[in-house]
Amino acid sequence: MSETLRPDNVFSTNYKTYTHHVDPFFHAKETFLFEVLQEAAGRHASLKKLSIPDLNRERRTWMITRTRLEIDRYTIWPEDIHVQTWGQEPVKLFFTRGTKGCLADGSPLFTAISWWAVIDTLSGRPVRPQEINDRLGIPPVDNDHPRIDSSYNKRLFFADQDLIPLKEFTPSVRYEDTDSNHHVNNVAYVNWLMEALPDEFRNTYKMSWIDVSWLNQTYRHDTVRMLTGIFPGEGLDSPVPHLFHQLLRVEQDGSQTPLFIAETRWKHRAELVPAYCEQKTQPNISETAR
Known part of the structure; x- marks a missing residue:
């Protein structure tokens, strides 16, 4: 893996x-x-000594x-993702970071x-x-x-919207879901969001957009519930499904604390993975590995 801080x-790097x-x-x-x-x-x-x-x-x-x-677009095994990331101007009390990913030929993969x-x-x-920005450094404001x-x-929140609920999912918080801050890592929440969805939906669609917020920390032995809702008219079989997701912690007194919310949009695999058109059936990995 090569990486460069210009x-x-x-900052530029790549991931296989x-x-x-x-x-x-x-x-x-x-x-x-x-x-x-x-x-x-x-x-x-x-x-920048800010890890x-x-x-x-x-x-x-x-x-x-x-x-x-x-x-x-999504990469296909074993393609490389070429990434550029940088700090941007603060928004209120938040440090903001822009990130773009592309293929080796410059074709865009994602923007975040x-x-x-x-x-x-x-x-x-x-x-x-601003203290963090001063230490990290941000790019100049120009056309480049x-x-x-x-x-x-x-x-x-879930209750504030007119949503059609799907089946509730109850994740198990594993040791592997926690990180160096001793709470659940942000990626685990997205994995639970995916696990809550039906297999057939995941076989057919890929996520094309997500706006996700982490509201409160989740810990190893918490009891949590993942709720998924569909916006009316934009269901699981629509051209661009539109979903809402919320994770709640069940407290000892029976109350529930919001931990995570996300809004997502989806497209058919063929729109986000061009090579999928050449591979319409699910591959048999055991056969492929022979």
Whole structure:
């Protein structure tokens, strides 16, 4: 893996799509894209002495609060994703990060904007984001460094919307879902979102857009519920399904705490993985491996 931090404060790296990153059709999993976003951000920060281990020595840590990701195409095993990521101007108390992925020929794969906070672990309060920007450095404002829109709308909850509920999913919080902050890693929530969906839907569609917010921390022995709802007229068999997702923690007194909400849009695999047109049936991995 090659990586470069350019003088204009843009970090470049690449990631190969390995077999453990793909679904039964050899197409990249949705969670793989979130792993790429997380790893690219971490590597960039580490080169500026702002990684989580670096910040822990200052009694601080990173916390992601929201990501909006638009997907143009999914990689196929074993294609490479070429990634560029950079810091952008703060929004209120949030540090913002833009990220783009493409193929080797420059064909776009995805565009993402993420909102982060650096938390003082003693007080629990956020650090002013301009301090982080000054240490990380951001690209100049010019035509060669366009910004990704970092404006955002207020989030609604499941009960606030006219949704058609799907079957509820109850994830098990595994040790492997936790990270160095000793709570559930942000990628695990997206994996639970995917697990809550019917197999046939996942065989037919891939996520094309997601706006996701992490609201509260989840811990190893929490009891959690994943709710999924369909916006009327945009169901599981529509050309562009439109779904809403919410994770709740069941407290000991029976109350429920929102942990995670996401809105997603989906497209048929053939629109997001061109090679799928040549491979219309689910591959038999055991046969392929012979």
